[in-house]
Amino acid sequence: MLGEAARSAGYRLIVRDEVASTMEEARLALGQGDPGKLWIVARSQNAGRGRHGRQWGSPPGNLYASLLLVAPCEPVLAPQLGFLAGLALHDAAAAVTGLSAPRLALKWPNDLLIDRAKSAGLLLEGESRAGQFSVIIGLGVNIASSPQDTPYAATHLAEHAQGASVERLLVALAEAWHRRFSAWSLPGGFGPTRAAWLERAAFLGETVTLRLPEGPVSGRFHGLDPVGRLELDTAAGRRVIDAGDLFFGAQA
Known part of the structure; x- marks a missing residue:
């Protein structure tokens, strides 16, 4: 279920029927000395998680x-891999x-939207072992179904x-x-x-709210700085934000 170009570049695939989470499987593979470029796919998970342990x-x-x-x-460049994963999604x-921007859009920092409803998310985690830095990128895409009990709109492909289908999307991904x-x-x-991501960005130029550890802050989503941090124009001036949960509108 990998395409010719990916296989030729050394990418490999493991498919499981059910796992706790594919990220944990990747972590186990890393601990066993796997050289990387490894896709792990599960037909179902019983302990999948998103950002902040959700x-x-x-x-x-x-x-x-x-x-x-x-x-x-x-390691300092690892956050940029999240933008690559978003673009690949x-x-x-x-x-x-067959959809394209603006109906198909990327929500900073890690979601794929269709008509402003979430259809996919990704999670990026770094691992340092024996002086070697590795990254695990977890991706969940709603294809056949989407959750109904979320505090935000959700959809599926x-x-x-x-x-x-899972097979078609995986090859393309x-x-x-x-x-x-x-x-x-x-x-x-x-x-x-960065330019390609901004061409596909959801809510660019619109009022958004960022939930930050110190509390919510609202402003106009101006863009990304040269290293990928969100630029927010607030009443107090422009802020540059490394991480946070973004919501459309002035309140969240």
Whole structure:
């Protein structure tokens, strides 16, 4: 279920029927000395999670995948891999559904939206072992179904494309990741990556609210700075934000 370009570049695939979470499986593989470039996909998870330890429902028919990368970059550059993963998700969903921006959009820092409803999310975690830095990227994509009990709108790919399937999306995703990562690895590669992400950004130029540890802050989503931090124009001036939960509107 990986395309020719991804396989030729050394990417491998393991498929499980059910796991606690694909990220934990990737962590186990890393501990056993796996060299990386490893996709782990499960048909279902019983302990999937998102950012901040939130539970991620994992019914069959959706994509649950993690990508293990061993020594992909210097640790300081690792957050940029999240933008690559988002772009790869966008590329793959566009290939499967035929949708494009602005209907298909990326919500900072880690969600894929269709008509402003969440269809996918990703989680990036770094691991340092024996002086070697590795990254695990977890991705969950609603394909056959989407949760009904969320505090935000949710959707799934099959609502927008009858032919959407785990197999089609995985092939497109692995190929898109390989292309995006290869381009990013070139000198100055984050510049084009940043520009491509902003072309697909949800709520750019609109009023948003960021939930931060010190409390919510609202302003106009201006863009990304040269290293990928969110630029927010507030009543007190421009703020540059490393991490937070973004919501549309002046309150959240």
